[in-house]
Amino acid sequence: EDQVTQSPEALRLQEGESSSLNCSYTVSGLRGLFWYRQDPGKGPEFLFTLYSAGEEKEKERLKATLTKKESFLHITAPKPEDSATYLCAVAGGTNAGKSTFGDGTTLTVKP
C-alpha cells in the first residue's frame, strides 16, 4: 500500500525566512510525486509533478526536489501570500489510476 508522510504538520515563518517542507513516501513503482497547494475553503491546486530521483521543478519562490525516498518543497524568501496548506501525493504502479495524499503541512508566513 502506498504511504505518504509529511513533516512538519505546521510551520510558521517570518516573511523572508526560507525553509523546507518534507514528504517521505513508500510506493511500488513510482509514476509520479505531486505537490499541491490548498487555500482555506478551496480544493487543492496543482503545483508540481516529479517523476524520477534527481529531478527538480521551480515556480516563483517554490522549488521541489525528489530522491528515492522523499521530496522536499523549498520555499525561498516567502511572502504572506504563500500561507497555505501544502499537500504531497504519490501515484504508484500497483494502482496507477489513483493518488495517495499525505496529511499536509500548514504554512503560515507572518509579515
Add this chain to the structure above:
Amino acid sequence: DAGVIQSPRHEVTEMGQEVTLRCKPISGHDYLFWYRQTMMRGLELLIYFNNNVPIDDSGMPEDRFSAKMPNASFSTLKIQPSEPRDSAVYFCASRPRQGNEKLFFGSGTQLSVL
C-alpha cells in the same frame, strides 16, 4: 474552461436523511475521483472512475455510500442514511488520460450532518 463543478457548496442535513452530492468534471477528462477531507484523516480517496466505469471503490466507508457516473459529464455521491460522522468536505477531481496523473479539484461540498 469552467473547471470541475461541484454542488451544493454547503449541505446541512439531519441524521438519517439522504444526501446527494454532484460533480461535473472537466470536459474530455477520462478519470473522475471522489475524495473526503477531515482534520483527523486528511484527504481520503473514496472511489474513482475511468471512462464512467468504477475502478476502485475500496475507500467507500460502508454500504451507506454509493457513487454513480451515468455519463462522462456527471457523477453523484450518495449517502443514505447519513450519520454525524459523515460530516466532512467532499471533493470531486478529474484528470485526463493515463500517464498524466495531475488532478484538477472542484471547490468541494461542506457536509454537516446534525
